[in-house]
Amino acid sequence: MPMKPDKFLWASLLGGCRIHGNLELAKRAAEAILFEIKPENPATYVTLANIYATAGMWSEVAKVRKAMDDKRVVKKPGLSWIEIKRKVLIFLVGDKSHPKSYEIHNFLGKLSRRIKEKGYVPDTNFVLYDVEEEQKEQNLSYHSEKLAVALGIILTRAGTPIKVFKNLRTCVDCHTAIKFISKIVQRRIIVRDSNWFHSFENGSCSCGDYW
Template sequence: MLPFVGVLSACAHGGLIDKGLAIFHSIKEKFKLKHTSDQYSCIVDLLSRAGRFQEVEEIINEMTMKPDKFLWASLLGGCRIHKNIKMAKQAAEALLEIEPENAATYVTLANIYASAGMWDEVELIRQTMDHKGVVKKPGSSWIEIRGKVHMFLVGDASHPDAKKIYALLEKLQIKMKEEGYVPDMNYVLHDVDEEQKEHTLSYHSEKLAVAFGIITTPSGTIIKVFKNLRICGDCHTAFKFISRIMERMIIVRDSNRFHKFRDGICTCGDYW
């Protein structure tokens, strides 16, 4: 059954909706096999990413087994992309029943609320996390240069080359805007003014790591960065611009997949 899961997962990440659905239905209709929980999670992932939530509901209602945490997490991720607050709450509640101490669920739901300007709900989630002692895992990124690993946190100014890193990012910010880049404020989980939001976005850990790679390696060198969490959507957009402006290939391995940026395009096709 594993080959089906691999193919369905590839369809989900590649945006091959019709192909994925055909394969999913063929498992039962052509091969006369029962769907597994992993296969259900994959098809929910595929449909959620595409914003086809009515079909997701139909599939969940038709399931002969109880949805697991992977299915609900896939749905929650799709809800964040499409800002589906109603189904996000449903998915988050189900996830928290299974894993009540999972900080990622709280944070994702808070991000969805924040993108909708629902700051009272965001604050309520923060209070709930504090009350239950749930701590958000800090995002970190790292890059290896000449055999030494350099780690960065958001807004990190502790690195010896911090001034050079920040100076480069400020220059890149100007050039990116000239080429059409618009900061995505939805990725700032704070009710602050637009200027402060943009400042926070500018210095995410993956941006710091990429900038450090650029200033410490020869022109044309491939930049390889690792991140312990999923890459920020704004950073994903920024790296497409940076790869073209600096004429560099940028590879980011986050908690979900590899992203290879070159000439303003990512290999994920913006479907991740």
């Protein structure tokens, strides 16, 4: 290259390594960001840990977590929010604080069964815990963006577009699940995460599954 790569280029390369499972190049990209450019960036640690988790390299995941602890790097909690009737409703993963919590979780359970019938398979590759597959699926089921989407479907009229915001990058499993959900409920679902606007409609996303 005629110029020195910046943090954005390295981050893009790291994201590509996550998609294609290139461990060696991912490690090189992460080291360039963490050691040379932005050592306090939690997203780099998390992406690298995700790549190791996908490969089943749990000892490496533990090392990444330890490095975060040693350097006192803290990952921001994932938050999703939706505005309904001029009221902003915020969710954490597994959140049960909303008055309609039981209805939301029950509705998501039904949706999960329906999308599985249509071909959805939970993507547990990025669950950062070495636990049984069933538990991994449970961990994925109530991510914050899914809770926000479910509430939007429950509280708005059929056919109304749903707009959800998230402070972090939406996970691969939620992205896949929401594609299926958009087709089943016949809604346009827009998710604005930290990287991209995702417009889900009739089972596909405007990002082309690459973000």
